Amino acid sequence: MKKTAALMLSFFMAIGGSVVHADNGTEKKGQGENVKKPKWELVWADEFNTDEIDKSKWSFDIGNWIVDENGNGVAQGWGNNEKEYYTDSKENAYTKDGKLILKAKKEQTTDQFGTYDYTSAKVKTKGLFSHKYGRYEIKAKLPSGKGIWPALWMLPEEDKYGTWAASGEIDIMESWGSKPNLVAGTIHYGEGWPNNKYTGKDYEFKDGSTTEDWHTYALEWEPGELRWYVDGEHYQTQNKWYSKGTGNAANFSYPAPFDQNFYLIMNLAVGGWFDGDPDASTVFPKQMEIDYVRVFDLKNGKYKTPTEPADEPAVLPADAKQPLSDGNYIYDAAFEQPITDVDSGDDVFSRDYWNFVHLPDFGGQGAISVDQNLAKITVANPGSQLYSLQLIQNLSLAEAGTYKVSFDAKSDSARNIMVKTGAGAERGWVKYSNEEVFALTEELKSYSYTFKMGNETDILSRLEFNLGGNGTSPVWIGNVRVEDITGEPLDENASKPVLSNGNHVYNGTFDQGNMDRLTYWNLHTEGAKANVSVEEQTREAQLDIKNGGKTPDAIQFSQKGLQLLKGNEYTLTFKARAAKPRTIELNVTNQDGRIHYSQPTTIDLTTSKEEKTIVFTMTEDSDMEAQLLLNAGGSKEDVYFDDVVLLKTKDGNVDQNPLKNGDFSTGLAPWTSYIHYDATAGIAAENGEAKITVGNQGNEPWSVVLEQGDMKLSRNVTYEVSFKAKSTKPRELELTMENAQYTRFLSEKPALTGDIQTYAYEFVMPSDETAALKFLMGKTAGSPIGEHEIVIDDVVLKVKQ
Secondary structure, eight states: OHHHHHHHHHHHHHTTOOOOBOOOSEEEETTSOEEEOOOEEEEEEEOOOSSSOOTTTOEEOOBSEEEOTTSOEEEEGGGTTBOEEEOOOTTTEEEETTEEEEEEEEEEEEETTEEEEEEEOEEEOTTTOOBSSEEEEEEEEOOOSTTEEEEEEEEESSOTTOSTTTTOEEEEEEOOTTOTTEEEEEEEEESSTTSEEEEEEEEEOSTTOOTTSOEEEEEEEETTEEEEEETTEEEEEEOOOOBOOTTOSSOBOTTTTSSSOEEEEEEEEEBSTTTOOOOTTOOSOEEEEEEEEEEEEEGGGOOOOOOOOOOOOOOOOTTSOOOOTTSOSSSOTTOOSOOEEEOSTTSOOOSSSOEEEEOGGGTEEEEEEEETTEEEEEEEEEOSSGGGEEEEEEEEEOTTOEEEEEEEEEESSOEEEEEEEEOOGGGTTOBSSOOEEEEEOSSOEEEEEEEEOOSOOEEEEEEEEEOOSSOSOOEEEEEEEEEEOTTOOOOTTSOBOOOTTSOOSSSTTSOBSSTTSOTTOEEEESSOEEEEEEOTTTOOEEEEEEEOOSSGGGEEEEEEEEEEOTTOEEEEEEEEEESSSEEEEEEEEOTTSOSBSSOOEEEEEOSSOEEEEEEEEOOSOOEEEEEEEEEOOSOOSOEEEEEEEEEEEEOTTOOSOOOOOTTOTTOSTTOEEEEOTTOEEEEEEETTEEEEEEEEOOSSGGGEEEEEEEEEEOTTOEEEEEEEEEESSOEEOEEEEEOTTOOEEEEEOOEEOSSOEEEEEEEEOSSOEEEEEEEEOSSOSSSOOOSEEEEEEEEEEEEOO
């Protein structure tokens, strides 16, 4: 019957009409009520009635690794610790009796990256078919068994909003092989890993049914809403998510990232974080059968109009840790209660008050005391990880709440700390906020960040100050507050710190903030009439001018709060066009427009979008509240703006020699050292040299480290680093320049010999960063070489002239 239906479908589609519809009857709701289904019309399908897999519809992923564009391995196990090697072999993927079969086999295979004990298959429609919105319906029969992970899911055709998961992922269905009574539907979103988020729900089969029976899994996707079904039963709806790209000032405008084309993926994984690895009870081969895949559009294209999720008051359950009378969710901000010392995973945390964590497995050693209502953390050994030393307090967070974290902190020298809010072990250490890095100084300063609780309410959340992995300088922390700021308006004109990509302009691409996509921008008219809007497809700001007035400044499209520093050169670029050829005027001024930092510049526009550039030097005093003025008055022709970028192109305040004591003439300070527990080594300054005596290299390059951190490096500046070194046994060391998130701006592996040699390298900083120069002298290439001594001297880091 299926083949007959497919032949009829092929006939009608060939003559230009799609007549096959999804079931448009009454759907079963999870709560028992009935509701009329929307009407769907078929736009793409595969019934798998061909003798072979249709290569015009499906391609294969091959291997076990995520690779870059040059074929270099980026992440093993597809980033999920999976154990299978995907092939395009007919042994692993084929059609039979009108079904697609994906088969996992226990057999060994090898490639350039390693050897694998299982083979399987993964098919996808990337580059062949992708779609936005609609109903996605798949009838499938899935295998069970520990470590078996079948999945039906979707990824964006283009990473429009950034790397995974900023551009989104939609899991129509995935199942645990060890729990065949359950399936799950999930969305992944947020920022690029590791600041990604996910939300979803499980579905439990009725009447003893399992994944090994035939079931129909469906997703209905409309703007701002995703609905999941099993056999016609609706079991969850998701309509709250966000996306934020690197260098963004705000989230991409809702409903991003689920407002772009996605392609389909079906795979049968073996092992991985989801269900663990196979065990002795798992019998191979395993096969996943797909009867059909069908994609429908809503008839007449009348999709929902998305509604931006409203900020609702955060409500905690009665058994939660409630905020204090002043609104602070943190208890004992003055550190007047005893602080619980935690040096083992078996230790009991204080739920209400502070905990000082120093786990020996990661090398962190230190002590905590109270100094004038500040917690003082003294670092004996920073350990190998940021979480080697932590100051933690449990708190309760409500789903959908928006929270502000603030605190005061200092050190006795420049150093970084990382602060985040997240779950404990019982929820798999899920992050609720980003991992925020703060550069401390000798002056006690206030710091803050905000985040939205996108996960379910957690009455045992954790506020973590991560103090490890960043040298031995002590840290003082006080006046810690977590406050619910749900619904508080954004001050769009406040002073704007420079974004991580160097841009001083916020939302210059007109795709961020509120759904009007005009957050941070202002329109002012005087003696003129105009309004501004952003079309979804073009994502450019359109000035719709009814009456242009008499002068350019009669219509001002502006952004306020730009931070400009005296002595720096700045370059402003933007793209613009007009309905008909005309001119506009551009200017950068102080807040009231009286002081001009750039001279008023007349720009000629045509009907084609063209990039425009102006360059100016900040000769006036620094201004943290400058404004950019795009003046479009004096004409009635509409103007369109896009891609507005203001960058510092020459730094008048660059530290020419940020590294200190490179000749070790005054001992090791401000250098710091780290020796992991799996290594034995000694690091000292002797006779104006750094001498590293290595007994056991350990298991990692970072098992033995000499570093100098907290150096302020400037965007677009080319730096030269040089040093002299030798080793009593030939070996490599790793030289890196990296920030607190371990992003590397320089990574070299010089080969040392018994003779002192000079090594020199150059690198260009992509952004303004606080970074550390590290000599990694643990295990690198090859086998351990036993006891040896390394000498390092005359380390120089300077701006290339």
